[in-house]
Amino acid sequence: MGLSESLLLKIGSLRTDTSKVTGRPRRHQPLTLLWALGRAAQAEPRLEAWARTSAEISLLIEKFGHADDRPNPEFPVLRLFHHGLWELDASDVPAASTSSAQRWMNSHAPTGGLRPWVHTIVSRHPDVRAQIVLCLLEKYFQDVDPDELLTAVGLVGTPEAEVPLNDGSPAPQRRQSATMRVIRDSALAQQIKDVHGHHCQICGVRLCLPNGSYAEGAHIRPIGQPHNGPDEPGNILCLCPNDHVLFDRGALTLTDDLRVFDEVLGKVKGDLRLAPQHTISIRHIAYHRETTRQAAQPSH
Ligand SMILES: [Zn+2]
Incomplete structure (x- = not known):
């Protein structure tokens, strides 16, 4: 099995809790992954200081999480670490379930980001990145406007800047456009590569x-x-x-x-x-x- 397949399997098998309000899987880990994918797409460094990581992921959880999702970025990062997708510059990393885990993260403030093999795949293969994004959107964010979400994490430009919207275009079409752009991104790149x-x-x-x-x-x-x-x-x-x-x-x-x-x-x-x-x-x-x-x- 190739590394890309292993990655897609891991993304498909995230262990998430369930929101008591909506009965749907919580979005902390998916949001943390989308944040990291956005960084990779924009060629930002793989690793980031905890202060910035936690601030940015907290904002995403507040904006795109369920009503009862607390903006605690410590848990998704710890879960992703133990799931083999995240790297943390620290030893004796506690399980995400312990009550002291949050305190541990904030006192150690480890630099972190996607593991190198994961980062290499999502930086170099827009098609795999697109597949992951679509898989996360489908499973976790069916009631979220993908334009807004993907723009917030830097996976697409602002809709205004990219697609001239004919006014009066119905909402459902706009809803699809962000995901369509993600797919088109990899399809277009493929075309250009074929030409050369x-x-x-x-x-x-x-x-x-x-x-x-x-x-x-x-x-x-x-x-x-x-x-x-x-x-x-x-x-x-x-x-x-x-x-x-x-x-x-x-x-x-x-x-x-x-x-x-x-x-x-x-x-x-x-x-x-x-x-x-x-x-x-x-x-x-x-x-x-x-x-x-x-x-x-x-x-x-
Ligand atoms: Zn060259």
Whole structure:
């Protein structure tokens, strides 16, 4: 069994309590996972300090939990740790059921996040990430507006920024749109990769795996806040994992005449590989380059 299958099985077998008010499974762990998936989608660091983790997950529980869900992020993190999905920088981690667990978490304040193998899968495989998101939405959030939830965790951009809503569009259609965008994200990336035959547009490499070739779909202007890049072919590149990281982290940018610029060496490295069926947006390239260079400015 592959790692992706193991992950999906683990996601499908979360042990959750039941809300006494709604009779439905509690949402602490699903919300914690969606929060982490959003971070992975936006290439944020895998591990995060407990102060920020607990504050952000508490807000999500308050907003999207059941009426009787207390915003206590200690328990989902401990449950996910013992379920093998979460890493905590601490030893002798107590079970989530003990009454002292909450105190233990807040006094130890361990840095934490998805385990490396989980993080690798959800960062590199938008299709697996989409499958997990859909599985969680289906099982835990049937009465929640997915647009609102996925936007809150950074899994899609704001609906306004991404999809021009024809006014008067009925609510049910809007309800589907966030999940549809998640699916479309992986479908679009697949299309772009097919157009390039899985060759990296920067270095030309095609990685061959036992079950086929491998490449990644990289958004030029990141989707999700604060960038709100659109999910469209002109905003996606087909890259190898190395160049994907270098591009996302600003070591590589593109010039307006579609050459690859090495920001570390300060010179052009070569031409971007192009395909006639895939037109790349100069506007998004410029946005990526400018935000990259702004971020690299030394702060005083
Ligand atoms: Zn490459």
